[in-house]
Amino acid sequence: MITLTERQSLILKAIVRDYTEGGNPVGSKSLVQELPMKVSSATIRNEMAHLEEIGLIVKTHLSSGRIPSIKGYRYYVDHILKPEKVDSQDLKVIQHSLGGEFHKIDEIVAQSADILSQLTSYTTFTLRPEVKNSRLSGFRLVPLGNHQVMAILVTNNGDVENQTFTIPNDLTGDELEPVVRFIDDQLIGLPLQDVLAKLQSEIPLKLSQYLQHPNGFLDIFGRVLSKAAAERFYVGGKLNLFDYTTKQDPQEMRSLYSLLDQTDHIADVIGPPGQQIQVRIGNEITNDLLKDYSLITATYDVDQHGQGMIALLGPTAMPYSRMIGLMGVFQQELARKLLEYYRYFDE
Amino acid sequence: MITLTERQSLILKAIVRDYTEGGNPVGSKSLVQELPMKVSSATIRNEMAHLEEIGLIVKTHLSSGRIPSIKGYRYYVDHILKPEKVDSQDLKVIQHSLGGEFHKIDEIVAQSADILSQLTSYTTFTLRPEVKNSRLSGFRLVPLGNHQVMAILVTNNGDVENQTFTIPNDLTGDELEPVVRFIDDQLIGLPLQDVLAKLQSEIPLKLSQYLQHPNGFLDIFGRVLSKAAAERFYVGGKLNLFDYTTKQDPQEMRSLYSLLDQTDHIADVIGPPGQQIQVRIGNEITNDLLKDYSLITATYDVDQHGQGMIALLGPTAMPYSRMIGLMGVFQQELARKLLEYYRYFDE
DNA sequence: TTTTAGCACTTAACTTAATGGAGTGCTAAT
DNA sequence: ATTAGCACTCCATTAAGTTAAGTGCTAAAA
Structure with missing residues (x-):
């Protein structure tokens, strides 16, 4: 069991944030400037050496700055991160686009995949309540x-x-x-x-x-x-893959893109409804093609009509707290909209 | 009006073939070896200089071998190329996969797009007979x-x-x-x-x-x-784009891929049914995104049921003669299958 | 015991230079 | 009209040098 001091925790948090925002390895000097405590870069370096020793951060080469390891993201997600309150603007977008009239459950579920991908710039999957x-x-x-x-x-x-x-x-x-x-x-x-x-x-x-x-x-x-x-996943924001992908080999891109079209494989990757919100990072995902990405899945509950799922695929370096906040809102709004829909037929 | 001597024509043909197969600019020495006439590389060079002067071939840099220009491909397609007889193996594949039972016209048309893309490794579009x-x-x-x-x-x-x-x-x-x-x-x-x-x-x-x-x-x-x-294009072999594309900038790839999803834009690019088989090369295509590719379109005729289209998108350096041969066969086979289908309902 | 200043060291990324190979254009001879 | 020969150009590759960012470690300071 890993325990971090307050200061180590702040450092890890700052590394995750900086790397997620800037995309570059983070060095001790830039950390000194933004951390609240006033210590020298040497002190930070010592702490970083410790964080590296227990496997939470890694170097890209011997003398580089640090980036979070998968274990580091894991710790961040489990112990540091607080879900971000969803921007009121985003909330409006969600409620507005789920507010219209729908003639089919599938339309609602597909629409959700589209909005979520639009808000996040990542790729999304939605599964209707189990049939x-x-x-x-x-x-x-x-x-x-x-x-x-x-x-x-x-x-x-x-x-x-x-x-x-x-x-x-x-x-x-x-x-x-x-x-x-x-x-x-x-x-x-x-x-x-x-x-x-x-x-x-x-x-x-x-x-x-x-x-x-x-x-x-x-x-x-x-x-x-x-x-x-049949259980069908709807996929939103396939094209976003081009933006956040780390691969540049066209063959790898092809395999990846092809995976998004195979909705049955998607089901294997995302798995059955389960925990409320689950984050899988890098090789925690049971598919080698996705081992450089992160997957956030959420199960939503529509009472007697069963459970469905929402999932979000993006780079390991993603703003987890915002994403988890968004997933939470979607969980609620989608369930609410579907209940409303079902109620209409139960009359 | 361009006229080429027999020898110049052979040289252009060889350059097109070599470049299409190997992907590298073609030099005078390698041409000497494979051309039937026995002349020196200097002679070939003189001829090449002439071909360049009239704009049929270009250099990639001052001292490089030559590659066909768009005008060169144009001349090749219009005056040199002979459609290749379709491989009996390929013919079997086509006839077999159109031989099954279909419940909808759209299934037949979509299936055609898929087989053609599979046989060519390029991207294909099919349009059902006009509604x-x-x-x-x-x-x-x-x-x-x-x-x-x-x-x-x-x-x-x-x-x-x-x-x-x-x-x-x-x-x-x-x-x-x-x-x-x-x-x-x-x-x-x-x-x-x-x-x-x-x-x-x-x-x-x-x-x-x-x-x-x-x-x-x-x-x-x-x-x-x-x-x-509505007139709907079916798209086959979208993923093949990853193989034959020349771009490596993900943003360009995204735009391109996105174009393939916009079936209404596709209609603008391919245009209405017209000539039997038409080849558009590079910037002859009225869409800037496709100015590095070639488009072969064919109109097929189903008697009183109207005309439909087949189209093929690939690199400018494609084996035109094989492709045109394939398009010809598809034209016939698809029309035949559709006639058979319509006849069933006209009974 | 913790923190810090200082310094030697490492690496990626970039620039510059050197070299070889493929190919061309041109000239003069055939 | 054709060809041999040659100077020239450019790309591709390799090698070497430089800079900037960042590290680990040591010894002194707090």
Whole structure:
């Protein structure tokens, strides 16, 4: 267990701040000038030597100034940092852009990713409240003429998924009607997960009573169902990566950028909802591509509708206190907006 | 009007090929070795001096080898190049990936962008056949329960657009039925463009016979209609930009990458359907961000269903003959696949 | 015991100089 | 019209020198 004296703590804090703002290693002389206590640079140097010994700061070369190590950021985040109160200007932006009318949960969640990335100049990820609590509340097949049918699935949370299909010549829309009625009778009200499970087991059997070749229909139903049950991350501020990245090798940039498009990998990196606000720094992130970055994740809570997530990817040298403050506000505002939205459908 | 001797033409061709393959300026000595005629490097130098004088090749510095100028590429493309026969392997890939079953035109068009970018390692854009010939063939409002309604619009080309809306408490789905009937009676069969025009003029007036506050509905209808009438480019191989780009300034990369996301700007750059296959090189492209790249565009023809476009963005030093060959094949295969698709709905 | 002044030392970053190689243009001979 | 030969130019690389920032350590001061 590391314990720092008051003075050491102030020094670490100043190094983190200076390096985050200026981007250059911090030397003893510049520290002397801005620290409140009046000691010489030699004293600061002694303290810095100690901070280095216990691994909180490192040199970029033998005679350079110091920069925080990952362990140093960790200590700073855990013991020194105080979340910054969010700028009233920023708060207005957030509340205004979540204040409008939305027709879909996904729109709200995607919008959040965009505003947060805009406010931070970093890259953001948002995940809607888990769908594992969602239940099937309606399924339609709407014939559109000319071999086309639209399948529409609605959940009790107001989510709507749809997909258009072409159906073979020998299958008319009318023949599908008893199938829809079967689904309405047997499956409505069940959690999507359960329906998915039954799709593997009993449903095919029962359906064969109505349809000679149920596979085509099962495919349709399965696809829409999977779409509704899928957890999707929305990514905001992808382009910001170009600003804060440390890489200049185009191949590395490519890999990194490509990662942002693979929303399933993102899920692995960010992990399931958990602690309120979590900061992962450098190699604490379980993905080698991100080992030079920091990730702040926050879980938000929408009562019986489950939990969702917000995440923020930026350089290890980021203004953590402002960021954590912002994440806190988003946690609240997003949950509030979603509750308001859900309430509308629960009426 | 430029005329080159046979030998000058061979030299230009060799310079273009060498530079495209190797990326280095080409000198007289290496040219001597690979050219079929047996002359000395001094002779080649004289010819090169002439080619430079008329602006087809340039030096990177006073004593360097030569690289083709934009004018040089232009001449090469217009007078020397012969489209390369497409590799049978590549042809298989194309036919196989367009051979599957598709449920939407957009899927086919998007898929084409992806394969082409994969085969070329460049960035591609595809535009579906113009919608200006599309006619409204159906409009539905499907109540989904709990204040939600899905609006579905179908065109005679089999395009389906939909959007979910929340409707105010004081408006029930039933009240909207006469509105839908009005649309079916009055607007079905009209080109989307005409419907859009009427939306600005006579429709609001007539609608007010059925609805007290038609604005909400008009908004819904207008949005779905606009989506159906919008021309959308699909972009493939965005990530390839990282490989062939010449920039290393992250800010320029950002601008460039951002351009690829702005599909409306893309339309301006690529322009309307026109010549069969057009090559624009460097500053011939009407966008400063792309002045170091080349753009090959091709128009394909789907009979009465209109024309669409394929485009390819890559470095100015690209293997034009292979690329033009590929574009030719795509032109045919895509048109063929789309015809097959449309025929299914015209039955 | 803690702090400080002073100094030798290290390193990155920048500048300057030297060298070799690839390629050119030009001239004079073929 | 072609070619051999040569002076010349420029890039790329390496080597050497300089400066500025910053460190660790020692010995004296507080």
